[in-house]
Amino acid sequence: MDNELIKGRITAVRGTVCDITFDDLNNGELPEIYHLLEVNDPDYTGSNSSNGQTTLPPLKMEVLSHLGDNTVRALALGNTFMLGRAMEVTYKKHQLRFPVNVTGRMFNTMGDTIDGFGEEYQILDDKYAVKKVTHYGSSPSTSSNTSEQHIIRHEIIQDPPEFKDISQSTELLHTYIKVVDVICPIAKGSKVGFFGGAGTGKTVFIKEMINTLTEKEQCKTIFAGVGERTREGAELWEEFTALHNQKIEDAVKKDSSASPEENGIMHNLSFIFGQMNEPPGIRFRTAHSAVRVAEYFRDQENSGGKNNVMLFIDNIFRFVQAGSEVSTLLGRIPSSVGYQPTLEMEIGDLQERICSTKNGSITSIQAVYVPADDMTDPAPTAIFAHLESKIVLNRDIAAKALYPAVDILDSGSNLISKINESFADSVIQHYASENDGMYSNEVMKLLLLRQEIIVKKVKELLSKDKELEKIINLLGIDQLTPEQKITHSRAIALKYFFTQPFEVSKKFSGQEGQRVPIWGSLFGSLALCVHDAIGNFDDKQLLFLKDIGGLYESYSNEKYVQKKEALENKEFKAFIESLKEPMTNVQKVTEWIGMIRG
Ligand SMILES: Nc1ncnc2c1ncn2[C@@H]1O[C@H](COP(=O)(O)OP(=O)(O)OP(=O)(O)O)[C@@H](O)[C@H]1O
Numbered sequence: 001m002d003n004e005l006i007k008g009r010i011t012a013v014r015g016t017v018c019d020i021t022f023d024d025l026n027n028g029e030l031p032e033i034y035h036l037l038e039v040n041d042p043d044y045t046g047s048n049s050s051n052g053q054t055t056l057p058p059l060k061m062e063v064l065s066h067l068g069d070n071t072v073r074a075l076a077l078g079n080t081f082m083l084g085r086a087m088e089v090t091y092k093k094h095q096l097r098f099p100v101n102v103t104g105r106m107f108n109t110m111g112d113t114i115d116g117f118g119e120e121y122q123i124l125d126d127k128y129a130v131k132k133v134t135h136y137g138s139s140p141s142t143s144s145n146t147s148e149q150h151i152i153r154h155e156i157i158q159d160p161p162e163f164k165d166i167s168q169s170t171e172l173l174h175t176y177i178k179v180v181d182v183i184c185p186i187a188k189g190s191k192v193g194f195f196g197g198a199g200t201g202k203t204v205f206i207k208e209m210i211n212t213l214t215e216k217e218q219c220k221t222i223f224a225g226v227g228e229r230t231r232e233g234a235e236l237w238e239e240f241t242a243l244h245n246q247k248i249e250d251a252v253k254k255d256s257s258a259s260p261e262e263n264g265i266m267h268n269l270s271f272i273f274g275q276m277n278e279p280p281g282i283r284f285r286t287a288h289s290a291v292r293v294a295e296y297f298r299d300q301e302n303s304g305g306k307n308n309v310m311l312f313i314d315n316i317f318r319f320v321q322a323g324s325e326v327s328t329l330l331g332r333i334p335s336s337v338g339y340q341p342t343l344e345m346e347i348g349d350l351q352e353r354i355c356s357t358k359n360g361s362i363t364s365i366q367a368v369y370v371p372a373d374d375m376t377d378p379a380p381t382a383i384f385a386h387l388e389s390k391i392v393l394n395r396d397i398a399a400k401a402l403y404p405a406v407d408i409l410d411s412g413s414n415l416i417s418k419i420n421e422s423f424a425d426s427v428i429q430h431y432a433s434e435n436d437g438m439y440s441n442e443v444m445k446l447l448l449l450r451q452e453i454i455v456k457k458v459k460e461l462l463s464k465d466k467e468l469e470k471i472i473n474l475l476g477i478d479q480l481t482p483e484q485k486i487t488h489s490r491a492i493a494l495k496y497f498f499t500q501p502f503e504v505s506k507k508f509s510g511q512e513g514q515r516v517p518i519w520g521s522l523f524g525s526l527a528l529c530v531h532d533a534i535g536n537f538d539d540k541q542l543l544f545l546k547d548i549g550g551l552y553e554s555y556s557n558e559k560y561v562q563k564k565e566a567l568e569n570k571e572f573k574a575f576i577e578s579l580k581e582p583m584t585n586v587q588k589v590t591e592w593i594g595m596i597r598g
């Protein structure tokens with residue numbers, strides 16, 4: 001009985017929404033909600049046309065509501081312009097199934113590979129484990145060799161884990177980006193949003209995070225491109241395959257027996273795209289497909305220990321937008337500012353699935369487009385409610401070319417208040433190999449334990465400076481009291497210090513990327529908040545703090561050579577040099593912390 005095909009016919013087509021009537025149903029059972037229907041009519045696919053027209057693959061549709069009279073309303077997951085009434089539709093008896101265990105490839109929402117790589121293995125069947133797939137960079141000899149793997153497909157819509165299975169972590173995800181690690185540190189297994197209007201640097205930020213984290217964390221990483229530019233998807237694939245080959249080449253140069261498994265990155269990466277040109281049903285489901293893959297890797301057995309997964313989404317706002325288009329096509333009455341009435345539920349259903357359990361963690365980093373730079377818009381507000389850290393990118397800061405353009409006063413993380421002894425110990429232990437002996441363990445621990453106070457001071461200085469800037473704009477800098485002048489200098493120094501050239505932005509900035517360990521970032525922030533010398537410098541000298549790595553580290557690292565003009569100022573040079581000693585002097589750092597405690 002189960003194998004018997006249930007067939008219906010199209011009775012209405014409205015954009016990408018169709019009504020389908022099933023005349024002869026067994027037991028009167030209609031196709032289930034979220035299950036797929038398929039149109040394979042030659043008039044749709046064009047397979048019987050003789051005019052050389054390209055043929056379309058069979059059209060999949062997803063059942064979204066039951067209308068009565070044996071009729072369902074479904075959303076087309078593909079092109080509908082050749083669709084017409086009376087075409088035959090087959091009920092598939094399952095949801096959209098996505099290949100969950102394949103990495104090193106780029107997929108569309110339906111689970112077909114779209115990277116043009118190993119085309120002969122394109123996955124066309126939608127049963128569970130049927131075909132083998134070639135994937136990138138897991139062979140021992142060269143990067144472009146491939147290995148085969150059986151694919152597993154899973155239905156993409158799932159319930160979130162049960163309350164009792166959810167676990168929270170306070171382990172640091174070290175990003176080596178100063179402003180992130182200090183102001184809005186990210187916990188492994190938490191959700192982070194990069195909020196910002198158009199062109200403020202969200203995509204660049206996400207690329208830098210993937211670049212650093214795939215290398216440092218060596219965990220499964222999924223990138224979902226939701227409703228953004230198709231060009232960006234192609235660029236991302238190219239950049240990451242090139243980076244993969246480069247990393248292997250470098251490793252092999254150093255040591256000819258180096259294994260691509262350990263040095264490449266593609267075997268850990270999976271890309272899923274539903275970009276701007278796709279119909280709304282597809283863009284809406286891209287996020288679900290990606291989350292399903294993340295869940296699979298999190299819950300995967302026999303990996304020995306906890307599975308850590310990273311899920312990047314660019315851009316989650318486009319998911320909301322696709323949901324809104326679907327809602328309008330279904331004829332629902334919109335709610336506030338024209339969004340779908342089901343806004344909160346749609347975001348909740350997706351975000352609640354992105355969580356950490358006893359089996360493993362999913363750390364999710366999401367770009368959130370902010371319409372008209374208005375953070376009170378219902379979509380960013382609803383998304384924010386689910387996130388543990390918020391990083392807000394600001395157009396005015398970007399306009400001054402202070403990248404990453406993070407608005408420090410608006411950004412924050414709930415991890416800061418959870419920092420304790422065991423957190424500090426685990427960071428030091430985990431990243432021990434990163435410390436090149438410049439900082440003593442006591443100093444590193446103290447800085448980590450006092451992060452909350454340092455952040456508070458940084459924010460206080462910046463918010464005071466916001467007021468001072470109004471005075472400066474109206475009356476000029478000479479109207480500030482000496483004390484106010486120092487506050488203003490410190491604020492400028494901090495703003496410059498929190499800029500950082502990214503590896504992925506080298507092509508626009510021409511500067512080498514810098515990675516700064518968290519203790520270096522904390523030390524620099526603290527020093528700029530308290531050091532007496534800061535008051536002696538003007539904007540021009542302080543400008544040399546822009547786009548460097550750690551404070552003293554950059555100076556001693558030759559990269560600072562580019563900045564030698566700053567060091568021609570003896571006082572400035574003395575200031576930088578004076579920072580070496582406190583890096584191992586816990587009394588000095590304790591004293592500094594005492595000063596900002598106030
Ligand atoms: N860290 C950076 N360093 C140098 N330039 C940057 C940086 N971040 C962003 N930019 C500049 O800003 C431009 C836009 O950045 P990006 O594409 O990341 O914006 P976006 O926020 O993703 O925009 P959209 O909402 O349109 O997708 C980049 O092309 C680059 O010129």
Ligand SMILES: [Mg+2]
Binds near residue numbers: 202203204228314
């Ligand atoms: Mg972008």
